Amino acid sequence: MFKFFPFLFIIFLLLNCETDPLLLHDKTIVLDPGHGGTADSDQYRVGPTGEREEWINLRVALKLQTLLEESGATVIMTRTEDTHVELADRAQLALDHDAHLFLSIHHNAIADTTANFPIIYFHGYASENLAGVQLAKSVASHLRKDLFGDEGPAVLASDHTIFPTAGTAVLRHSYGIPGVISEASFFTNPGEEERLKNPDYNQLEAESLYRAILSYFEEEALPVYEKNSLTELPPFEVFRAAERMSPEGLRWKEYFKKAQNLLESDDPEDWEKSYKLASQSVRAFADSYHARDAHLLRAEALERLNRTEEAAIARQRAEEFYVKMD
Numbered sequence: 398m399f400k401f402f403p404f405l406f407i408i409f410l411l412l413n414c415e416t417d418p419l420l421l422h423d424k425t426i427v428l429d430p431g432h433g434g435t436a437d438s439d440q441y442r443v444g445p446t447g448e449r450e451e452w453i454n455l456r457v458a459l460k461l462q463t464l465l466e467e468s469g470a471t472v473i474m475t476r477t478e479d480t481h482v483e484l485a486d487r488a489q490l491a492l493d494h495d496a497h498l499f500l501s502i503h504h505n506a507i508a509d510t511t512a513n514f515p516i517i518y519f520h521g522y523a524s525e526n527l528a529g530v531q532l533a534k535s536v537a538s539h540l541r542k543d544l545f546g547d548e549g550p551a552v553l554a555s556d557h558t559i560f561p562t563a564g565t566a567v568l569r570h571s572y573g574i575p576g577v578i579s580e581a582s583f584f585t586n587p588g589e590e591e592r593l594k595n596p597d598y599n600q601l602e603a604e605s606l607y608r609a610i611l612s613y614f615e616e617e618a619l620p621v622y623e624k625n626s627l628t629e630l631p632p633f634e635v636f637r638a639a640e641r642m643s644p645e646g647l648r649w650k651e652y653f654k655k656a657q658n659l660l661e662s663d664d665p666e667d668w669e670k671s672y673k674l675a676s677q678s679v680r681a682f683a684d685s686y687h688a689r690d691a692h693l694l695r696a697e698a699l700e701r702l703n704r705t706e707e708a709a710i711a712r713q714r715a716e717e718f719y720v721k722m723d
């Protein structure tokens with residue numbers, strides 16, 4: 398028995414070691430605190446008592462930088478102060494450094510002040526950007542667990558849901574490198590804004606993102622296929638940042654519920670109404686936790702109305718742009 402002890406001891410160590418301590422030593426990670434330098438020029442990236450998104454993003458990113466560097470990773474920051482940096486330049490840093498991972502850190506805003514849940518964006522189509530989806534799943538599940546007590550929704554969505562034609566600039570220009578935009582929570586929710594002002598809460602989020610990155614690198618790496626090599630969908634126009642804060646933006650849930658009810662009817666006029674309301678719900682809040690189902694409602698209404706081509710596109714959009722958590 399004794400002579401097997403060293404062998405058993407190594408097995409014991411392997412089983413009990415949560416992560417490989419050298420996992421991040423050969424990794425280059427680009428952290429991108431979203432926005433910056435716009436305190437005087439934009440009025441919608443601000444919470445109910447004046448906390449600004451770009452400040453929150455930077456605090457979390459700097460804390461995450463420390464955690465990653467302590468684990469031996471090489472971290473490139475797109476900004477370390479409240480300054481303006483061009484979106485394409487942020488992505489270029491990832492390309493120039495041959496980064497293994499690109500993480501853009503944001504926090505979200507919507508007219509509905511009760512909304513508060515994580516949304517993680519990947520670029521393009523789920524069937525092509527496998528690594529992006531894999532990273533998005535890791536980030537979403539860790540944030541949901543660490544900041545939301547493993548309760549409530551978390552949305553994994555393509556950046557084409559919010560920027561229908563081309564997606565987001567940072568993810569588009571860095572496409573090929575596994576990357577996501579993390580929107581951990583909504584600073585337009587008063588309670589959440591209060592928490593986000595607290596550096597301890599920012600630390601909690603940074604630690605969650607750190608664990609998400611570790612989990613991602615522990616998994617077998619998936620590929621990123623060339624954009625539009627497998628899929629191509631026409632754009633679906635939606636409300637943009639400032640519009641999202643309009644009164645119409647408040648009605649996303651109401652429209653969705655009505656669309657659901659109208660589809661119970663046998664009257665084709667109600668199906669038409671259902672299609673329109675489901676479309677309006679998605680336009681008002683394209684990345685809400687009902688958006689995937691709203692697109693599926695649109696598809697079902699269109700199928701009943703014999704608009705089969707449009708229905709197929711709506712169904713495919715739900716599958717490619719909204720990924721279910723495992």
Ligand SMILES: [Zn+2]
Nearest residue numbers: 431450503504
């Ligand atoms: Zn943002």
